[in-house]
Amino acid sequence: MISLRPASPEDYPEIRYILERAFDQRSEADLVEQLRAGGFDALELVAESGGCLAGHIFYSPLPIEAPSRTVRAAALAPLAVHPDFQRRGIGGALIHMSIPMLAHSGFEAIVVLGHPDYYTRFGFSPDAASSLRHPFPPGPHFMALELDPGVLENFPGQVRYPPPFGL
Numbered sequence: 373m374i375s376l377r378p379a380s381p382e383d384y385p386e387i388r389y390i391l392e393r394a395f396d397q398r399s400e401a402d403l404v405e406q407l408r409a410g411g412f413d414a415l416e417l418v419a420e421s422g423g424c425l426a427g428h429i430f431y432s433p434l435p436i437e438a439p440s441r442t443v444r445a446a447a448l449a450p451l452a453v454h455p456d457f458q459r460r461g462i463g464g465a466l467i468h469m470s471i472p473m474l475a476h477s478g479f480e481a482i483v484v485l486g487h488p489d490y491y492t493r494f495g496f497s498p499d500a501a502s503s504l505r506h507p508f509p510p511g512p513h514f515m516a517l518e519l520d521p522g523v524l525e526n527f528p529g530q531v532r533y534p535p536p537f538g539l
């Protein structure tokens with residue numbers, strides 16, 4: 373059985389292991405540790421199966437700044453499921469659980485850079501991010517989900533990733 377819960381410091385070594393296995397490199401695990409160390413952790417959940425961690429999702433605060441106002445958004449990155457546990461709905465369950473938690477914490481939107489075939493299943497869309505200025509090549513991989521409906525509509529905001537992203 374899979375259960376989802378907030379991550380705690382005792383999970384950090386196992387989270388590093390999952391990230392390194394899922395991405396087959398160390399950079400995402402390094403990024404998460406730098407984000408935590410800098411206080412850029414908005415929400416972090418894990419999926420547990422039989423006493424072992426199977427998945428992890430991390431959000432950092434991402435202000436979206438325009439002259440008129442700053443939208444309080446969160447960046448979803450990274451999301452990882454251990455290869456032995458993929459395609460069982462764990463990644464989706466982590467996303468589903470985190471969305472209302474972020475809304476409850478006052479976040480107005482979520483932004484993600486990822487595969488549109490995957491993230492559009494959860495309500496993310498390139499259209500919702502279309503008025504934003506961001507550091508990535510144009511295309512459908514940069515997506516947003518409004519938690520406050522309409523908050524990104526025609527909003528000419530610049531996304532400000534936390535420094536550990538190196539953007």
Ligand SMILES: CC(C)(COP(=O)(O)OP(=O)(O)OC[C@H]1O[C@@H](n2cnc3c(N)ncnc32)[C@H](O)[C@@H]1OP(=O)(O)O)[C@@H](O)C(=O)NCCC(=O)NCCS
Nearest residue numbers: 394395451452453458459460461462463464486487489490
């Ligand atoms: C992406 C990832 C988190 C998905 O987790 P998961 O628990 O396996 O996903 P779910 O079970 O919720 O969903 C599985 C579905 O997503 C699809 N999917 C998984 N990764 C995908 C990708 N990168 N692009 C498009 N579709 C993808 C699968 O094909 C599957 O489709 P199906 O339902 O039609 O069979 C996981 O595969 C992973 O950790 N991958 C390596 C790290 C990574 O790429 N993370 C994303 C960074 S943005």
